[in-house]
Amino acid sequence: MDLHLDPQQRAFRAEVRQFFKDNLPDRVRQKVIKGGYPEYQDMVDWTRVMHAKGWATPQWPKALGGTGWSPVELAIFDDESQAAGAPQMLPFGVNMLGPVLYTFGSKEQQEKYLPRIARLDDWWCQGFSEPGAGSDLASLKTAARREGDEFIVNGQKTWTTMAQYADWIFCLVRTDPDSLKPGGKRQEGISFLLIDMKTKGITVRPIQTIDGGVEVNEVFFDDVRVPAENLVGQLNKGWDYAKFLLGNERNGIARVGATKEKLRRIRALAQTSQIGAAPMSENRRFMERLTEAEIDLKALEVTQWRVLARSGARHGKPDPASSILKIKGSQLQQTATDLAVALAGPYAAVGKSDQSGDNLGPIGPEWAATSAPVYFNYRKVSIYGGSNEIQRNIIAKAILGF
């Protein structure tokens, strides 16, 4: 038993840390740490920097542009990248579709799409959830009917993150309508389809979320014609690929590095932020809440390493213990955003100024303006990626044996 990184891992961590320090523009870093989404162009630019370094798709097989890092190194990389405030590579291409394609896709699909994912030449979005199919994803209804060399797609997807920028969408579609009938096996009538967002019949409608921002959308499909060659793997086997994809999605979900940086920033700001008679660092209740979050995060960091060490022995199969990381990690991300609101105090209330483009400066501390929107926005983290209730179901069944 030994809780230390070995010298090689420590050197790796130092190298990664230094790279982010030298290459990440401060403007982007500030935006990410405050919890906002980086702009489209920032994402593309940063992906190109990472791609040039060979780090855009670290977990992919080496032959396809991966780094060959061990699971421990991958986790160190994730933590450092989050703590540095680096934008994460767009997960829909790199973490979700990429592994599905190189595991189940045809050679043509791999050659066509993977290099473009790695450079963010194509922006992908995820077409899984529907208005009637959220946690119960297998009840999805968007239909794809085969006609000659094409599928004709009709239906609706929702909560489609950043579809407004997307060139492509990967969708779960119902290819066997009988599977939805009573007695049918719902999971066995689903296929995995790649659809060009420029195709006629696709409409994207933005959904404004409670933070006031737009990062999710509804996507409507009205007789959308998709070449049959865009089917991934076998017809009606899409559920297997989706399960594989969702298993990968839980990696890195604890977001320890990102929350660490948020809490570090809050502790630093508390020294100078004053909303009462003394700086917030003198407010015992606030400082104890902050410290409690720091302690919980420190524990989560170790829990994450323990799960990782265990998962190594599972040969890459999804580990139900990663659901513990999702639950605790999302709770702590939310706690950090709540603490930021408390720190901003009354200035958390300030919204967008009527006079846009003026040079009057921010109202209240500059960092305070994003605190409430980010707090509102972060309620999402216990809902997406398999809601925390679904994670509890997974643990109840797979670990506790209920």
Place this chain on the structure above:
Amino acid sequence: MDFDLNEDQRLLKDTLVRFFKDNYSFEQRKQAMAMAGGWSQDVWKQLAELGFTGLLAPEAAGGFNGGQVEAMVAMEAMGEALLVEPLFVSALLGGFLLRQCPASAQISQLEAAMVGGTARLAVAFMEAEAPLDGAHVTTSARTEGGKVVLNGAKTLVLHGDSATHIIVSARHAGTPGSHHGIGLYLVEGDAAGLRRRGYATQDGQRAAELNFHETPAHVLNPEAYATIAKAIDFGMACICVEAVGAMSALHAMTVDYLKIRKQFGLPIGAFQVLQHRAVDMLVALEQARSLALVAMFAIDEKDAARRHRTVAAAKVQVARSGKFVGEEAIQLHGGIGMTMEYAAGHYFKRLKMIDVQWGDGDHHLAELARGPNLLEDETLG
């Protein structure tokens, strides 16, 4: 980075777990607690035969020469078994202290007697005015004609009623609170002028109030504040691990109960609301396990302030998790959780008493909140 036990450590764990399984059932524990003195001499003898009374003692004394990992393995098993015999305070806390003191023939003899099971140590640091402050020492140590005598009182001394030897902190210089002038002294259980008032604690352990009146003692370490602080951190890390063992056993028994207890024609574990509560208990348990582990490994940390921060953080986490797991376990058991005839309540009581020992969660949280930032300490260096 490696979270696995080596072969010797696994063997140690298996031996201890099997011993408790075969010889320390809930009923056997209850019988032990009913004996004179509140624990079983037979169990103690068996623990000595297996070598556990000398867990941290050096090989030269016939001991196991264990370190933090061995301490962790033992504490976790003791937590699962709810051991009431004085193994923690004697073999672990006492054993640790002896190894921190300058070597002497007297210590070697004592260690050999501990290995054989004939000597049992207690550790008397706390005083009533400020039990959580290891520097608040008013008990005096006076040297006359080459001999040391102690005067004063110590409180909440675990197993102080039956110990054959007591390690006492006492002051030969300075004023209460100052780190300078505190020594460690060894007092024999039958020493003149030692009065002991024993009592049972809420969780079925034993403790004593001690009074010293011109009581003869031997110097172990004349300038010992740093050692005392380190030993308290070690003790805290130990009971954090013990709490993890207790939580783990309590959680497992709660999950089992949910699967067998039927109401409305169904095992109540079929209800999602109860499943999710059992899951949240598991999350709390695993978080506590993570920091208890880190605390134990922090004991060797050279920077004493950093060591203490790490241990205190674990104590806070264990307090939070222990309260949650304990209270939920009683609630999910329903009425049966309330009875003395069932183990769940005993785990719950032990968890609560671990919380209040050496400062509860709020005590350490308040201290840590003053900074510096815990997250600046690399958890895995």
